[in-house]
Amino acid sequence: MLSLLKRVLVFAAIALSSSPLTAQFQFRSNDGPGDDIIPIILLGGEWNTDKVFNNTNDVAVQFPLNFYSEGQPWKVAITGVGTSNTYTITIPPRGTQRLEFDYSGDTKVGFANIDVPCGFGPGEYCGGVGTYALLRNHNLARAQDFEVAYQLGSTLAPSQQQFLFDQSDFAQMVLNLTNYCTDSFCRTTIVTVQIFDQNGQRFYVDTVDIAPATVKIVNIAQLSSTTWNKVGMIRLLGVGDIAVTGHRINSTGSFTPIYSYDYNF
Helix, strand or coil, rough: CHHHHHHHHHHHHHHHHHCCCCCCCCCEEEECCCEEEEEEEEEECCCCEEEEECCCCCCEEEEEEEEECCCCCCEEECCCCCCCCCEEEECCCCEEEEECECCCCCCCEEEEEEEEEEECCCCCEECCEEEEEEEEEEECCCCEEEEEEEEECCCECCCCEEEEEECHHHEEEEEEEECCCCCCCCCCEEEEEECCCCCEEEEEEEEECCCCCCEEEEHHHHHHHHHCCCCCEEEEEEECCEEEEEEEEEECCEEEEEEEEECCC
16 A cells, blocks of 8 residues: 555656646547446546546446455545445536546546446447546645546457657656456466567566556666667566556656557566
8 A cells, every 4th residue: 555655656756847748648438338448547646637428328327336445445525426336327418517526635546447238229338438537636836726527438458558668858657557347266366567679679678566456656777777768669578467657747747648458468
């Protein structure tokens, strides 16, 4: 718990203290039925995350929304609703519901999932729910807040996946690794992070343990100076189910997203 919070706070302090920045995450949109993952939610400190749900159906929809953090259900306070780890979302035909969080403590990181049902009878629907998160960063050193919108991500990528690696000009690459398994039989996922240079040579390798219902934020530039000012490719190997998101922080402090996967090793 402490190591996770320290990683988040160190990341926030380094990334935010010296210059204005904006964070941008982009997830694959998926409006189909089944368990869909909201891979990362940051609340507290300089961060806030609002949720917006759109119903594209011509009938009302209803589905559960569940929050998790640090290996267990996460009770969060939603403005005008109350405090709980589970909420029921009800949206009228072609309607929208927006949720705002009421949290002002130290930075906490977690994730959520929704389970959109699927039926084919008269008046029933199958998916058709658009889910968006608005991530906002507030820093007293600048006049304006930075805010971006990102979508739900839930596309399985069972094969090895490669991601951008570009830490040229002292940029930083950050991976968000979410072990979204919440059942009693879930186990720790061990992910191997490999980085290759422009000539295809592997020059860095590390392993990351991610406990069930946990998010780990991995700032590669902070882990090793041998990765500084290099360009290439990240490859992830391992066993388990995780959602992978991330971003590149350039020298001005602005963020660029890494494409995300609901990743089944």
